[in-house]
Amino acid sequence: MGAFINYCVRRLLAAIVTLLGVVAVLIFTFQVLPGDPARVIAGPMASAEAVAKIRDEMGLDRSAVTQYVEYVGKVLRGDLGTSPRTRVPVLDEIAERLPYTVALAVLGTLLGVILGVPLGVVAAVRKDRWPDTLGSIVGVAGISLPVFWTGILLIVLFAVTWKILPAGGADSPASYVLPSLTLGIFSMAIISRMTRSTMIEKLDEDYVRTVRGKGVREITATRHALRNAAIPILTVVSLQFGTLLGGAVLTEIIFSWPGIGRLLIESIQARDFPMVQGIVLIFAAMFIVVNFVTDILYTVVDPRVRLY
Amino acid sequence: MTGMTSATQQDPAAGAPAPMADDDAPAAPQDRFLRRFVSNRAATAGAIVLAILIVMALAAPWLSSWDPTLQDLSQAFQKPSAAHWLGTDNLGRDVLARIMYGGRYTLLIGVIAVAIAAAIGVPIGLISGYYGASVDMVIQRGADILLSFNAFLLALILVAVLGVGMQSVTIAAGIGVMPQFIRIARAEALSIRETDYVAAAVNFGSGSGRIILRHVLPNALTPVIVYATLNIGTTILVAAGLGFLGLGVQPPTPEWGSMLGEARSYIFHAPMQMTFPGLAIFLAVLSFNLMGDGLRDALDPELR
Amino acid sequence: MRKLSLAVASALAACVLSASLPAFAADTSPDATMTIGIGITMNTLDPAQQNTTTVRNVLDYEVQTLVTFNERGELQPLLATAWEWSDSGDALTLQLREGVKFHDGTPFDAEAAKFSLGRLIDDRVSTPNGQSYQVIRNMEVIDPHTIRLDLEYPTADLLLALGDTVSAMMSPASVDAKGNSYENLQNPVGTGPYKLVRHMRGSQLVFERYEDYWGDKPYYKNVVLKIIPESNALEAGLRSGQLDLIMNPPVSDIAALQAQPNIAIIKAPSDRSVYLSFVTNKPPFDSREVRQALNYAVDKQAIIKNVMFDAVNLSDSPFAPSVSGYCKTGVYEYDPDKARQMLKDAGAEGIQVKLGTPRGRYTQDYEATQAIASYLRQVGVQVDIGTADWATYTADIFSVDRNPYNLFLLGWAPPAMDAMFQMTYFSKIGWPPNGVNGTFYDNPEMEAIFEKAQREIDDAKRNDMYCQIQKMIFEDAPWMFLWSQNLILAHNKNIEGISYQPNEKFVTIYARPKD
Helix, strand or coil: HHHHHHHHHHHHHHHHHHHHHHHHHHHHHHHHCCCHHHHHHHHHCCCCCHHHHHHHCCCCCHHHHHHHHHHHHHHCCCCCCCCCCCCCCHHHHHHHHHHHHHHHHHHHHHHHHHHHHHHHHHHHHHCCCHHHHHHHHHHHHHHHHEEEEEEHHEEEEEEEEEEEECCCCCCCHHHHHHHHHHHHHHHHHHHHHHHHHHHHHCCCHHHHHHHHHHCHHHHHHHHHHHHHHHHHHHHHHHHHHHHHHHCCHHHHHCCCCCCCHHHHHHHHCCCHHHHHHHHHHHHHHHHHHHHHHHHHHHHHHHHCCCCC | HHHHHHHHHHHHHHCCCCCCCCCCCCCCCCHHHHHHHHCCHHHHHHHHHHHHHHHHHCHHHCCCCCCCCCCHHHHHHCCCCCCCCCCCCCCEEHHHHHHHHHHHHHHHHHHHHHHHHHHHHHHHHHHHHHHHHHHHHHHHHHHHHHHHCCHHHHHHHHHHCCCCCHHHHHHHHHHHHHHHHHHHHHHHHHHHCCCCHHHHHHHHHEEEEHHHHHHHHHHHHHHHHHHHHHHHHHHHHHHHHHHCCCCCCCCCCCHHHHHHHHHHHHHCCCCCHHHHHHHHHHHHHHHHHHHHHHHHHHHCCHHH | CHHHHHHHHHHHHHHHHHHCCCCCHHHCCCCCEEEEEEECCCCEEECHCCCCHHHHHHHHHCCCEEEEEECCCCECCCCEEEEEEEECCCEEEEEECCCCCCCCCEECCHHHHHHHHHHHHHCCCCCCCCHHHHCCCEEEEEEEEEEEEEEEECCCCHHCCCCCCCCCCHHHHHHCCCCCCEEEECCCCCCCCCEEEECCCEEEEEEEEECCCCCCCCCCCEEEEEEEEHHHHHHHHHHHHCCCCCEEHHHHHHHHHHHHCEEEEEEEEEEEEEEEEEEECCCCCCCCHHHHHHHHHHHHHHHHHCCCCEEEEECCEEEEEECCCCCCCCCCCCCHHHHHHHHCCCCCCCCEEEEEEEECCCCHHHHHHHHHHHHHHCCEEEEEEEECHHHHHHHHHHCCCCCCEEEEEEEEEECCCHHHHCCCCHHHHCCCCCCCCCCCCCCCHHHHHHHHHHCCCCCHHHHHHHHHHHHHHHHHHCEEEEEEEEEEEEECCCCCCCCCCCCCEECCCCCCEEE
């Protein structure tokens, strides 16, 4: 138990260092970003005084180091600042919109697992025969399709031509279908490829050969291999989830999805620094958490794995 | 164990390979590799598609009589015809010409971005893996920071700083995938560091720099090349994605992603306008991925 | 006996009740919903801090101003029923409507008006579009329904500015409501026909009819505003019937939408003019002849037809027709030969133009710029087009000396359609870094007339002065005059009563299904 706590502490410290680094990178980036954020937020019709007031509120005239220290202090107190654009606390807005992004990431990953794992297993077991060819084609095609193209194609098909699904927004259960599908295709492709290559590896290993040699049925051998393939597959699944969290940006834009990916783009374009900082920080934190949970899951799936 | 979680984001199938088997002693390694590559039909198909795209891009001035930036408002939104094989776009420009010339930008951005990523990422990764200890820890934390954004996000933030345009998007896409190269190179350095000949070299008194250059790097090259090929698809997608958002190559330059973005407003009026750029991107990325898979399989039969 | 008096009593009661109920009470729906798709995300919901037209439009459902505009841009009473200027023109007395309550029950009175307007001149509150109200020097509550505004100098534009949502009447008690503070009334409480009941950020706003509204209650019980930035998703929603109304569909689709049996189009004039601004304090555009020449070089009618799909109106004056004080000055007709000759005479053949444009900010902005460049090249001018994202673009064009363009595209729309606001785009007070007039246009004669016009309280005289100003600007051509935009509203044909204000706002308060 002590070792476990020790491990957790070490991971936590590493996470904190990483997050501090992320904030530093962001603040530096903002210093060099072209454009006057106060003017952008105030709009072209605002007077110089109004712009100056906003610049003052954003603290843009203070040194980078001061801004960094103040921001870190606020974060430690659970305050991510207020958006000068919406006048709402950053944390509130993110909290309201994050579930939508997470929902897409979960659905996309689920779709990827449900479709990808069986596809990969079948391709591995029936290697070099037509299921493998089919699986490989689907896999490589899936990772080559640009997400923004797939999304628009789906919209044209289902929303414009057939009119059976909404073209955007997140108000009905039906509206979850197309965006999840768009993300799911990519997810499925990656997961099926990884499953296939891992399964091939495991199916070929000595202990499986031994088991086969003993005359056990193919399906049992497959199950053995799958159990051992679980870790790499799990890695990919969790990575996918992490990627989808951040990679849903284009999907959210195409489908007018009210998640934080779209919010991030809008905030960058509007030079809403507090919001950008908040979102990126949350993304980084989520990614770190997903990694950590995955590592812990390894020990659950395979007790032989020693992290600590 | 953390090494496993930081496996590639794009394609985890390209892991660290085992050292080359020495079973086919008589035939030269290059022949073996070539034979295996060509017999992989998918990879060959990919290579052929890519060759076609490259030829179209390079020979565009001879293949098409149209100037891809010439606009003629009276000819806007024409359907495919004898004069315009793929029709015209919203400003009356020939779509086929734009696709052909567009290959220059999209393909070039993809390749150069990966070159940048490898040129910066590989040395950093090798140093991190070889020297280990505090150097490794510092570099790894830095890589973690970069990895906590995915490639597209990282590129997006960079483009906001660097401004729009072809150079910015190339650099941004390159930096976006660079962390992966750091990881791969580090993993290689870690494993090669433990081998006998490196131990021998150390004993012999060779400096670290020399060892890295003469022993570690050549052995790391194989996975790096495979990785690079597979990542060209990613950089193309990142650059096209930025172009789609209007942040990449600026009009009237015909980059496929930007073309797709411009076609967004005309989905009802001219849905065909977005078919061809998207198809072109798909084929380019597909061909690089097929070739990357083929390379991996050919260089390392154990990984099949 | 008792039965009779009961009948009389109930009859009397019914009479009294129906007299106090607003008319048309029977003509409202208990549950009908109107769904509107808008393409802009909300920024702040505090009217005083507003700087975006569409957000103002959304707020108009819930908050109201003292005066408002009809479809022709004429001033109408709203929360103020009558007004009177003092003889010297530096005091405005307003009679306020009686019997009006805010949604939180607070009565609307002169104190509330003082509170609301007071926030606009208070340094503690950020008001990006609040310049017009700074002229208020003092406010006097004369009685609960009369307020007098004392001004620094006489100016008729203030009355127009009181029609802008920024000056909407807010409940003083709302400062204490959850999430609100004096500086930030995030949850506005107004007097309007609808109340905001749900705000799902980035997704939609849901308004519910306020049953105690002082005026004619709207038919629709609920109004849902869906935020859909993708224009093709908006259009798909309209075509499939999920949305009842959308604004500004892609212009290339307007004809096709009009041909749909279930869709109708309203082309509402707006006060937004789009220009190309010459940077006039440096060669080559420090010469009036060169600027005029380029004005002649471009076939604006052809561009409006082919690139803008007739969605905009050719500008015949520096002001849009719905701006107060507008008068027609003329058009630079397409004449490439004359353009070439003028350039030759000015010794300006082969000049270099660095043309800047945003993308997607104004209707077909980028496409139009491409077309304009093509015309300029035909008269021998070299053109390089540059573009950037909005933030970078505004930084470039509003800078004092780092503007990479010498000709750049911009649109201008005074929120209350007043001439003063329109003029900030043309006059010296608008030079960077104070404002956004990146042309550095300098005409002392015009400035003098502008000074006088701002303080002129006689309508006829003032309009006359502004007409002179417009003619001067037209002659000097510090801009390439292009067009004024229309607000295109595409809606479900079975809904009538959708109207607009000519400052880019739609009005659906009186919308109802066709019988």
